[in-house]
Amino acid sequence: MRTLELDAPGWAGHRAGQHLDVRLTAEDGYQAERSYSIASAPGDPLAITVERLEDGEVSPYLVDEAREGDRFEVRGPIGGYFVWDADEPEPVLLVGGGSGVVPLMAMARHRARQGGSATMKLVYSSRTWDDVIFRDELDVLARGGFEVVHTLTREQPPGWSGYARRIDRELLAEVAFPAAEEPRVYVCGSTRFVDAAADGLVELGYGPRSIRTERFGATG
Amino acid sequence: METRDLVLDGNAIGGLLLELFGTDLTAAPCTCDHCGAKEEMARLEVYVQCPGVVVRCRSCGSVVITVVRGPTRTWVDLRGTRGLEL
Numbered sequence: 669m670r671t672l673e674l675d676a677p678g679w680a681g682h683r684a685g686q687h688l689d690v691r692l693t694a695e696d697g698y699q700a701e702r703s704y705s706i707a708s709a710p711g712d713p714l715a716i717t718v719e720r721l722e723d724g725e726v727s728p729y730l731v732d733e734a735r736e737g738d739r740f741e742v743r744g745p746i747g748g749y750f751v752w753d754a755d756e757p758e759p760v761l762l763v764g765g766g767s768g769v770v771p772l773m774a775m776a777r778h779r780a781r782q783g784g785s786a787t788m789k790l791v792y793s794s795r796t797w798d799d800v801i802f803r804d805e806l807d808v809l810a811r812g813g814f815e816v817v818h819t820l821t822r823e824q825p826p827g828w829s830g831y832a833r834r835i836d837r838e839l840l841a842e843v844a845f846p847a848a849e850e851p852r853v854y855v856c857g858s859t860r861f862v863d864a865a866a867d868g869l870v871e872l873g874y875g876p877r878s879i880r881t882e883r884f885g886a887t888g
Numbered sequence: 889m890e891t892r893d894l895v896l897d898g899n900a901i902g903g904l905l906l907e908l909f910g911t912d913l914t915a916a917p918c919t920c921d922h923c924g925a926k927e928e929m930a931r932l933e934v935y936v937q938c939p940g941v942v943v944r945c946r947s948c949g950s951v952v953i954t955v956v957r958g959p960t961r962t963w964v965d966l967r968g969t970r971g972l973e974l
Contacts, residue, residue: 687899687902687903688903689903701903703899703900703902703903743903743906743907744903744906746899746902746903746906746912746914747899747902747912747914747915747930748912748914748915748916749898749899749914749915749928749929749930749931750899750914750930858893859892859893859894859895859896860892860893863892880930881897881930881931882897882899882930883895883896883897883899883900884896885893885894885896885900885936
């Protein structure tokens with residue numbers, strides 16, 4: 669993983685949850701384009717957090733090679749559906765799998781920056797403790813109405829007392845806000861992760877339309 | 889990787905649609921011409937691993953939009969879309 673701060677001339681600012689497209693052009697004219705979620709809070713310098721995917725066309729460059737001063741094309745900000753504004757009063761449930769946590773982190777940072785009063789809870793699935801992105805910052809943010817629930821699906825450190833399984837209906841039944849509180853819900857991760865989490869929430873009585881979803885592709 | 893992993897959603901083509909239509913369409917309600925279901929673009933099923941982009945209705949699976957890009961022009965087929973609210 670790597671976080672890159674981008675200096676995009678003319679950038680109009682963004683909302684928490686939005687993404688942008690990066691386009692790279694090779695010397696022979698070949699172009700590759702990928703979407704990356706914006707990790708920074710609105711008002712903070714524009715930053716993306718990128719997971720390096722093997723065999724990817726764009727992420728290996730962004731993670732391993734990009735240097736300060738490099739230039740590439742950026743399109744955005746993109747998204748009017750998977751967005752959260754700090755003045756929304758409802759409780760917010762964030763459900764993230766792997767790098768799907770990135771746009772959710774922008775929301776958590778936005779809340780912290782704005783001193784938002786909405787209660788927010790992040791349910792975050794990672795393979796191992798070392799795979800937890802933003803681990804230290806999440807620790808710091810987890811107070812004053814913001815809570816983080818980790819689950820580690822592949823390997824747990826010694827003495828781990830948290831969840832150790834995939835996010836499903838049973839896990840959500842224990843940690844999600846009751847549906848009656850009508851929370852706003854944002855689910856982001858791989859397609860199978862998002863489908864499982866959203867289906868589980870619907871079974872718990874959440875209205876399908878109250879669940880905002882964003883599915884990540886496996887190409888980078 | 890399984891086939892299911894290839895099914896994304898309308899968020900994935902937000903940038904493409906922004907470029908084509910000049911406005912962000914991810915929150916725009918789109919009505920399927922086949923079954924009449926109306927969903928925000930972000931909620932529709934999107935297949936990008938084909939020659940072009942195919943957008944399908946999440947309710948009935950019908951094709952609502954296809955986009956094929958060529959070197960100098962882009963073909964957009966909206967036959968499966970009854971309405972798009974901007």
